[in-house]
Amino acid sequence: MMFKKIDHIAIAVNNIEKSAKLFEKILNVAASKTEIVKSEKVKTKFFHLSDSKIELIEGTEQNSTVAKFVKKKGEGIHHIAIEVDDIQKEIKRLKKQGFNTIKNTVSKGANGKLISFLFPKDTKGVLIELCQKTN
Ligand code: ZN
Numbered sequence: 012m013m014f015k016k017i018d019h020i021a022i023a024v025n026n027i028e029k030s031a032k033l034f035e036k037i038l039n040v041a042a043s044k045t046e047i048v049k050s051e052k053v054k055t056k057f058f059h060l061s062d063s064k065i066e067l068i069e070g071t072e073q074n075s076t077v078a079k080f081v082k083k084k085g086e087g088i089h090h091i092a093i094e095v096d097d098i099q100k101e102i103k104r105l106k107k108q109g110f111n112t113i114k115n116t117v118s119k120g121a122n123g124k125l126i127s128f129l130f131p132k133d134t135k136g137v138l139i140e141l142c143q144k145t146n
Contacts, residue, residue, distance in 0.1 A: 013101060015094045018142050019057065019064035023081050023089035027054050027069040030086075034058060034065065042067070050118040053077050057121070066092075066121070090128065090138035098125050098143040105129065 024030040031042040035058075043057040051068075052075030058065040068089060070078025080089060095101045098117055106112075113128040120126035125143045 013096055013104075015096065017063050018092040018094040019066045020091055021055075021066040021068050021089045021140075022087065023068050023070075023077050024086050025069065025081055027056055027067050030067050030069075031056050034067065038065065046121050047071060048119075048121050051075070051077070051120070055121045090140050092126075092140035092142050095141050095143055098127060098141050101141055102127055109133075 022030075022034075027045060035042055038058050038060070040058045040060065043059070045054050045056050047054055052071050053068045054071055055069075056067045058067075068077050070076070070081065072078065077089065102112060102117070110133050111130045113130060117125045117127050120140075120142060123145050125145060127141050129139045129141070131138045
């Protein structure tokens, strides 16, 4: 199985600290420390559930795609991340089938993972992140 599981579902928010307090109440789990992911211009926090996570993301700049997303659509589900064994191999396989990634190269995401996003226009409007653990 190359697509292993849903690693996390990400929710785009206006204020990550305030939203983290809300989700701590809902999930009854403490949020991780805030991490800044420069490649995506976001701040991120994770809630670790038993086998998956909820991620909160807030754009760090007005021109970040997440800030634009929230401005246009409001707060809400932003992407679904699927863990893969070999991200390069999966991208190659998907490109052969006509899918495109937003960036040409794999980026470094939160927790040192390798990440890549598929074009949502190819995937029924759902932004799909592929992620691979590096440790
Ligand atoms: Zn994510």
